[in-house]
Each structure stands twice: as structure tokens, then as C-alpha cells.
Amino acid sequence: MKIYKVSLPFIGMSSLMLLTLPLANAAEMPIMDHSGMDMSGMDHSSMDMSGMDHSSMDMSGMDHSGMDHSSMDMSGMDHSGMDMSGMDHSGMDMSGMDHSGMDMSGMDHSSMDMSGMQGGKAPADARSPDYSNGVPYGRYGKPMMMGDMPLWGVSVDDLGYQFDDDQINYEVGAWYGLDERRLSLRSEGSVQTKGDKEIDSLTSLSYWKPLSIFWNGLAGVAYDTENDKPAIMAGIEGTAPYFIETDAMAYLYSDGQVRLDLGAEYEWRLNQHWVVIPEVELTAFSKEDSDNHITKGFNELEAEVRLTYETLSRQLAPYVGVSYETALGSARGQRRQHNESIDSSSLTTGVKFWF
Numbered sequence: 001m002k003i004y005k006v007s008l009p010f011i012g013m014s015s016l017m018l019l020t021l022p023l024a025n026a027a028e029m030p031i032m033d034h035s036g037m038d039m040s041g042m043d044h045s046s047m048d049m050s051g052m053d054h055s056s057m058d059m060s061g062m063d064h065s066g067m068d069h070s071s072m073d074m075s076g077m078d079h080s081g082m083d084m085s086g087m088d089h090s091g092m093d094m095s096g097m098d099h100s101g102m103d104m105s106g107m108d109h110s111s112m113d114m115s116g117m118q119g120g121k122a123p124a125d126a127r128s129p130d131y132s133n134g135v136p137y138g139r140y141g142k143p144m145m146m147g148d149m150p151l152w153g154v155s156v157d158d159l160g161y162q163f164d165d166d167q168i169n170y171e172v173g174a175w176y177g178l179d180e181r182r183l184s185l186r187s188e189g190s191v192q193t194k195g196d197k198e199i200d201s202l203t204s205l206s207y208w209k210p211l212s213i214f215w216n217g218l219a220g221v222a223y224d225t226e227n228d229k230p231a232i233m234a235g236i237e238g239t240a241p242y243f244i245e246t247d248a249m250a251y252l253y254s255d256g257q258v259r260l261d262l263g264a265e266y267e268w269r270l271n272q273h274w275v276v277i278p279e280v281e282l283t284a285f286s287k288e289d290s291d292n293h294i295t296k297g298f299n300e301l302e303a304e305v306r307l308t309y310e311t312l313s314r315q316l317a318p319y320v321g322v323s324y325e326t327a328l329g330s331a332r333g334q335r336r337q338h339n340e341s342i343d344s345s346s347l348t349t350g351v352k353f354w355f
Helices: 002-027 330-337
Strands: 151-162 167-177 182-192 199-210 215-224 229-240 244-253 258-265 274-285 297-309 316-327 343-354
Touching (some): 215 244, 229 258, 274 316, 297 343
Antiparallel strands (some): 199 215, 215 229, 258 274, 274 297
């Protein structure tokens, strides 16, 4: 009985020492040196570190080059206080890691040096300024953007013969430039085929620019052979409601005379080829000029209706039609005094084309 009395306290003390020994060893783990440990063969796939706090861990001397963390769940780990300034990750293979759920919005990359990474900033001579890299353009030459390429066009809106008046009427236009600005050349008039074969024409050279979606503006210089005077011109042209092609041109002559031309044209398309085109023109002057048979106000009205047949992708359109011309206001009396016809009508035929 005395032996048992002495042994029980001894057993109790021994058990207490065995229980406290693991706790003492765990308390001393942070000062362990893992620099020489080889963890390349360790499997961390089943380790759950979601509740671990690494805020006070110092891993500045650890080498993770051979460790495989591809299967480790670190979603709940707190690395906010970890010092990894001395860690060597040069040999780590992260090709299989999934970073889709990582939040890096608060990370500061301002001091990171990525100059050695693949890609990065290209050297100054990596690409030629025209992006050709020394490859020739071939027989077509250097390509250009369509918006920067100047274009040109020629249109003959009227080239016809009036049988009753024995004259050829013409209206020609040409332009060169871009969509937002062009240089425009126009000429319209008539040529007598009998007698002295007099030519009456009005030719202008102007700067053309869009003013809005449906309207364009023109400004330039002009010359009128009927009164043999130069002029400064300005006007607008475009599409009025119901697709009526409209133009209004004003001419200021060197003698102070002002001429106003108003025109309207509509294309009534019967089918893909046949088109009926009615056209009306008005001419007015600011003051009287007896030498050139001009009166103040509206002087003349011209109207014509043509039936055209468009062919060759609508670039060529022969036509037949009828034209009518009459004097207005005081011009009627002046024409009577000079034994000139007040109004006239004529059959006409011709062609219109563009290229």
C-alpha cells in the first residue's frame, strides 16, 4: 500500500510533462530554419489552410522553387502581414494555378520591374513608321486611307439639241477633292447652230463644302459671256423635301449688277431604267441693263421635261423631251420692242452621262 501512494503522484507528474511537451515544441516553431528543407516531393493537395493566419510569419529566407502548390486551397489565408521581400520564386511553376478568384485591386505594382519579361516595350527601331517593315508595296504603290484620298468626277447633265431654236444646250460640271471640301468647275449655256453661231455661257470656279446633311455651299468666281463681265458668286445646292434637287446661285458683277438663278429638278423613276425628269429655272436681276436686254426683277422662266433611259450602270442616259421658255415682267415688253419672241417651245433630244 505504501508503494501505490508514492507512485501515483509520480505518474501524474509524468503525464503532465508529456502533455505540455508538444505545446512547448509548437511555440518554438516560428524560429525554425526551413532554408535547407527539400519540400519538392510533399503533397499539399489535401491541406486546408483557409483558417491560418500568416500575418506575423517571416518568409524572407525561404526557397519555394521546388514546391508544388497547384492543389492547395488558400482562399481563406490572410497574407496581409507577410514579409516576402527576400523570397526566391524564380523556380516556381505556376502554370496550373487558377487565379480567377484572386482580388488584386489593392496591390501596388508601382515598384515592380518588368523590363525583362517577354513582350514589354518594343525598341525604337522595331517597326518602320509606315508599318511596311521594309517590304515593298509592289506595282500598286503605297496604300492610302479612303478618307484621305482625293477623288474627281465629271458630269454632263445636259447635252442636247433644240430643233425649233436651232441651238445646242449644254450643262457640264467637274470637281476634284475630298468629301468635306472640293474644287468645282461648272459651265452652262447654248450655242447657235445658224447665223453668227453666238455662244452664251456662264462659267464658274468655286470652292465646295457641305453645310449640313442635305445641303452644300459654294463660293468662287464666274464669267458671263452674254454681258461680257466677271462676277463673284456664292450659293447653295442640295435636296429639298420630297427629293427635289434644288440650287440657288447669286452673282455680283463688276458693274454692281446682281443676278439670281433658282433651279429645281425632280427624278420620277418609272422602273430601273426609265426616268421622267421635270426641271424649272428662274432668272432675276437687281437692276435694268438695256444694252444687254435686262430688266429689273424676274426676267426669264425655263421649263423642260425629259424622258431618259439609263444604261451602262446609269452612267449613260439618252433622252427626248420638250422645252418651254418665256419672258417675265418688264422683259416681255422689252423683247417686243426688239422684235424678239416672248416665249417659245421646242422638241429636244440629247444625252447625259458621268464618269
